[in-house]
Amino acid sequence: MAGKKRKKRAGATTRGLATPGKSGKRAARPPGKGTAAAPTTAAGKAPAPPAPEADGRELLDMSQAIAMLKTTRPTFYRWLRAGKLKGMKVGRQWRFYREDIERFLRGQGPRIDLAADIGPLLRDLREPIAPYGPTFPAGAGGDEAMEAARLMIHLGAAMGASDVHVAAQSDGVHVRLRLDGVLHAAATYDARLHPAVVAAWKAMAACDIHETELPQDGRILIELPGISDTVDLRVSFLPAYGGEAVTARILRRDEIHLSFDRFDLAPPDLEKLLRHIESPNGVVLLTGPTGSGKTTTLYTCLGHLNRPEVKLVSIEDPVELAMDGVVQVAVRQHPSRTFPAACRAALRSDPDVIMVGEIRDAESANLCVQMALTGHLVLTTLHTSDAAGALVRLVEIGVVPFVVADATRLVVAQRLVRRLCAACSKPGTPDAGHLEEAQRLARTGGLAWDSLAKRWHEPVGCTACKSTGYRGRSLIAEMLEVTPEVGAALRRGAGAAELRTLAVGQGMTTMAAHGILRAAAGETSLAEVVRAAASL
Numbered sequence: 001m002a003g004k005k006r007k008k009r010a011g012a013t014t015r016g017l018a019t020p021g022k023s024g025k026r027a028a029r030p031p032g033k034g035t036a037a038a039p040t041t042a043a044g045k046a047p048a049p050p051a052p053e054a055d056g057r058e059l060l061d062m063s064q065a066i067a068m069l070k071t072t073r074p075t076f077y078r079w080l081r082a083g084k085l086k087g088m089k090v091g092r093q094w095r096f097y098r099e100d101i102e103r104f105l106r107g108q109g110p111r112i113d114l115a116a117d118i119g120p121l122l123r124d125l126r127e128p129i130a131p132y133g134p135t136f137p138a139g140a141g142g143d144e145a146m147e148a149a150r151l152m153i154h155l156g157a158a159m160g161a162s163d164v165h166v167a168a169q170s171d172g173v174h175v176r177l178r179l180d181g182v183l184h185a186a187a188t189y190d191a192r193l194h195p196a197v198v199a200a201w202k203a204m205a206a207c208d209i210h211e212t213e214l215p216q217d218g219r220i221l222i223e224l225p226g227i228s229d230t231v232d233l234r235v236s237f238l239p240a241y242g243g244e245a246v247t248a249r250i251l252r253r254d255e256i257h258l259s260f261d262r263f264d265l266a267p268p269d270l271e272k273l274l275r276h277i278e279s280p281n282g283v284v285l286l287t288g289p290t291g292s293g294k295t296t297t298l299y300t301c302l303g304h305l306n307r308p309e310v311k312l313v314s315i316e317d318p319v320e321l322a323m324d325g326v327v328q329v330a331v332r333q334h335p336s337r338t339f340p341a342a343c344r345a346a347l348r349s350d351p352d353v354i355m356v357g358e359i360r361d362a363e364s365a366n367l368c369v370q371m372a373l374t375g376h377l378v379l380t381t382l383h384t385s386d387a388a389g390a391l392v393r394l395v396e397i398g399v400v401p402f403v404v405a406d407a408t409r410l411v412v413a414q415r416l417v418r419r420l421c422a423a424c425s426k427p428g429t430p431d432a433g434h435l436e437e438a439q440r441l442a443r444t445g446g447l448a449w450d451s452l453a454k455r456w457h458e459p460v461g462c463t464a465c466k467s468t469g470y471r472g473r474s475l476i477a478e479m480l481e482v483t484p485e486v487g488a489a490l491r492r493g494a495g496a497a498e499l500r501t502l503a504v505g506q507g508m509t510t511m512a513a514h515g516i517l518r519a520a521a522g523e524t525s526l527a528e529v530v531r532a533a534a535s536l
Helices: 002-013 062-069 073-081 098-105 119-132 144-158 191-204 267-277 294-305 339-347 362-373 387-396 401-407 432-444 484-491 496-505 511-520 526-533
Strands: 057-061 088-090 093-097 163-169 172-179 182-189 216-224 228-238 245-252 282-287 312-316 326-330 353-356 377-382 408-420 470-481
Touching: 057 062, 057 098, 062 073, 062 093, 062 098, 093 098, 119 144, 119 182, 144 163, 144 172, 144 182, 144 191, 144 216, 144 228, 144 245, 163 191, 172 191, 182 191, 191 216, 191 228, 191 245, 267 282, 267 294, 267 408, 267 470, 282 294, 282 362, 282 387, 294 312, 294 353, 294 377, 294 408, 312 339, 326 339, 339 353, 339 362, 353 362, 362 377, 362 401, 377 387, 387 401, 387 408, 387 470, 387 484, 387 496, 401 408, 401 484, 408 511, 408 526, 432 511, 432 526, 470 496, 470 511, 470 526, 484 496, 511 526
Parallel strands: 282 377, 282 408, 312 326, 312 353, 353 377
Antiparallel strands: 057 093, 088 093, 163 172, 163 245, 172 182, 216 228, 228 245, 408 470
16 A cells, blocks of 8 residues: 555656657657647647747848858857857847848848947047048948947047047046056047947957957057058957956057167166177166056067077967067967976077066966076066066065076166157246256266256147157166176165165166256256156
């Protein structure tokens, strides 16, 4: 009896569910009350449902769109991620308008439905570009969001900006340009337009336009009418509150001149730099914050050494500028493409000179000094405020002091200060507080204050400099040679202040003193030098 009751209860729990048949597959549930069996074709398969319509436009599912394009699913996904096709998700399924697929077949870009009027933004971007020559034709490509993104690039390149910044704020989305190291407002637009504008940026940068929760990096090569043959942009997309932030670093290839003549260094400093990068081994270390020109200096050093008899290898993240004659390796997140892994692999390729984009940790620091001690010239960078601090930082992150002293040949610390506009700057007397600070920095930095020309000038502002008073930037630098005396001090644990004092006593001019020298010659303002020296 107990067995029959258990069997009955077990049967009750499976009532109304599909039960396995003899073949082990579940049998189809019979249609119950209020349901009807789905019609089938002669082959036994249910026919495809009729395409739904929205606003009179025919919708296709993914299979229908792939069949219409006569392509494969992986290729279709690649086009979708790149923004060449426009689709929308309904639940977990993709849907596409037939007219958008037909646009793609005709070679046209996807149709963008804007949530606000983009006309004011296009006008705000076109007006300041007009004096520099022709722009893209209005409505180029039939995509106004793409036109806005291209005009932002065009405006940045026309005004000589190093970066374009696009970020959402409470009163709208702000477009800003970094001119000579300082951000300036360029335009503001309705936040409802921002998703379409970001999608246009991503499409040009070959990024996934549907990914909005993760950071992405891309690259754009674009020709600008009347401005440059080719502009190279490194683009970063950062998910942020209010919408993704876009930052584009502009590199105009027609303005790249990798020559030490542009640096306008004092003859002793230039001789010191050239002597050490011509040496067969050792570390030449560049230091300074982001945007201080370290990468330009590294590429100029590579360009100076680029000869058929010298093998050059660079390890970068990312590769900033393609150079013939240099084996350039881009670092990746993969374990086999990190800085340390790439350094070890580079050693097996018999290089004479190795450029390492940045020392980021103890492992890469130790590898750099080891490569130098085994007979290679190593050019690399480190983020510290001055030259003496770079030697101390190497010790702090785990390199043995005597190894740092033996391997390092020269440390170059640098900043960029804005040059006064030659068209509008005028003679002037600096603020008393700035003069007092300048005297102190000059005396402690190896500069004779009384021998300076003191031709002080101040900014005014005109159309040539976009009313900023400054036009272009100049390099200020200090070069610390690791002499036997500096090496001995480092071995016994000397700090940055002691190393700096020792180097100044041996003839080094500090970065701040170099800036005061430029200000006294009327090249920049004393206020600009004091601003740059505030971080030292």
